Amino acid sequence: MTDFVDGLYPYRHDSRTYRAIEDAPRSRAEVLDEVRRMATAEDAKGAAGRVSGSLYSGDHEHYAYLAEVFGQFAHANILQRDMYPSATKFEAEIIAMTIDLLHGDSGQGACGVITSGGSESLITALYTYREQAAGGRAVTRPNVVIPVTAHVALDKGAHWLGIEVRHAPLQPDYRADPAAMAALIDENTIALFGSAANYPHGLIDPIEELGELARSHGIGLHVDGCLGGFLLPWIEQLGYDVPRWDFRVRGVTSISADTHKYGYALKGTSTLLYSSPELRRHQYFTYPNWPGGLYLSPGFAGSRSGGLVASTWAAMVTTGADGYRAAAADIMSTAGKIRAGVDAIDGIEVIGDPTFLVAFQAAPDTSDDGPIDIYLVNDALIAAGWRLNSLQLPAALHFCVTRPNTAEGIAERFVDDLRSAVDYAKRNRGATAESGAMYGFGGTPGGDEAINGLMVAVLDAMHAVAPED
Ligand SMILES: Cc1ncc(COP(=O)(O)O)c(C=O)c1O
CATH class of the missing domain: 3.40.640.10 (Type I PLP-dependent aspartate aminotransferase-like (Major domain))
Structure with a gap:
């Protein structure tokens, strides 16, 4: 939990923390530079195509153009x-x-x-x-x-x-x-x-x-x-x-x-x-x-x-029906590869009959070992740089395929890493997973603890200025 809350304030040491409006205005160039550095760092994972959902276009020229129109x-x-x-x-x-x-x-x-x-x-x-x-x-x-x-x-x-x-x-x-x-x-x-x-x-x-x-x-x-x-x-x-x-x-x-x-x-x-x-x-x-x-x-x-x-x-109007269809074709091709990959891995199974979003859970295991813990699979995927969405009731993960995930080789790489992650979960049966199922977060403060009091504390932390050392 402490690590999770600390993770909310990565800039507390290398960016000025404001608790009041200061008298002297800062230069626009300096502020723009600071904001740009944050944006570049925070976009890196999404740009690498390793995030489920969240970023739908991923095309920065498109975003820049929209920002100009917005302006x-x-x-x-x-x-x-x-x-x-x-x-x-x-x-x-x-x-x-x-x-x-x-x-x-x-x-x-x-x-x-x-x-x-x-x-x-x-x-x-x-x-x-x-x-x-x-x-x-x-x-x-x-x-x-x-x-x-x-x-x-x-x-x-x-x-x-x-x-x-x-x-x-x-x-x-x-x-x-x-x-x-x-x-x-x-x-x-x-x-x-x-x-x-x-x-x-x-x-x-x-x-x-x-x-x-x-x-x-x-x-x-x-x-x-x-x-x-x-x-x-x-x-x-x-x-x-x-x-x-x-x-x-x-x-x-x-x-x-x-x-x-x-x-x-x-x-x-x-x-x-x-x-x-x-x-x-x-x-x-x-x-x-x-x-x-x-x-x-x-x-x-x-x-x-x-x-x-x-x-x-x-x-x-600038994406146009052709653009939307082309994106949909790429998304379906990627989702199809992910789905086939999940189908081929022993120990997990796809939930239902999906199209562009593939959810999967631990497959029933009637041997003495029992099913794997899907959150251990997520732990290993997080370590490998992926950000899936974790679910509960039943415990599961999903990969909502968007355009950044359709880049060459991403689906294949994901399936390889997923296979290794399932092996990790099999080798670590009985261990407590670090990730759980909190909506909107890739890594979470512990599935078993995810109860109301904890969720309220997370919300408080999300609205707090970075704590002083
Ligand atoms: C099916 C569905 N409905 C509603 C929402 C809520 O949308 P928003 O996050 O834009 O409020 C989402 C978000 O992912 C969704 O997937």
Whole structure:
């Protein structure tokens, strides 16, 4: 734990630590140099293609170009549309292009909003369905039914919004179980959620069945395409078998798809799409009686930077369908090699039938030895320079393949290192692994200890200035 917390402050000795704004301004050149050094050091691992997820494009020319576009409007507050009408163009066209990609029909009412990321899209969807049910059906004790693999932002948002979350177990193939979800629905259920694809295992839930289930109860179905929304359509176009999950499915009433993931935009945007403007209207907030003026706001944010929507729009139109398809082809080829590699290694097995994200766990072992500890495998992978995502319930790891991982030789090298890592876990059966399963961290402060108090201490540490010696 101490090592982990120390790791949060690598600059405490070679960079000035500020605890107050100093009188003398520092030179811009000096500060830029310091920030550049940090960025270069921190980007090195991702640039080497050894990180799962996190960096989606990896192309620094692309990033530099987007940063230039961002710079044109970085300072602009697009709440002020009279000053920045370009924001309306950028936002509306981002939404229109995404609706088209996901087979919605703007002519039939499909519409959407831009949010700051996947979590905000999911939490906003929760809010929308809560407001819809409160108005139309007078639901005062709302609940949502979600598979256990649905993104945890839903649990966070439901906690904030006073919505009960009913977690349904999975089918044996690790996808959502419509029957288990059906059993949890009651008159206070405001919506169902499914994923395409889910974060833990990269699997696409049976959205067609969930759509029918939602329809039969007269409620909405949100599909979380935050991760897969900008990748699965291209994979399908390339001829891979992708079950239907978007607006072609009857019963799908909203979809989230993150531009800042496989849309290859800068961090800070996602789309939330609705099947109708009536549904979208439930997320709007208006208040006419404030001394500050008539207040109208589409979502959580107040002021927003115009740089984000301009650069997201630029990412989409400069990548183009050809660029997205080419990237998807490389990603699928790399994921295929990783999956075949996992299949060929004794002691581990792939979870479900994934596309671009390969999750794997210890294979059952009926001998006296028992299954290996997958976190020991992660320890060895970390030592070899890899950063996978570790999971729990069941203990597993996943490799979410992105463009930096598609470079020549990376998949082969990973499979070699994975084989050695599994051997390491076999040789060290019974040892305590150093890594565990904390979301958002590659190495973690010990799986067994990962309980609330510890997690709160980590959050405190993440918000603290580097401690004095
Ligand atoms: C399926 C899924 N939904 C939602 C999110 C949350 O997205 P964000 O981190 O942009 O808030 C993620 C993040 O990885 C995800 O994979």
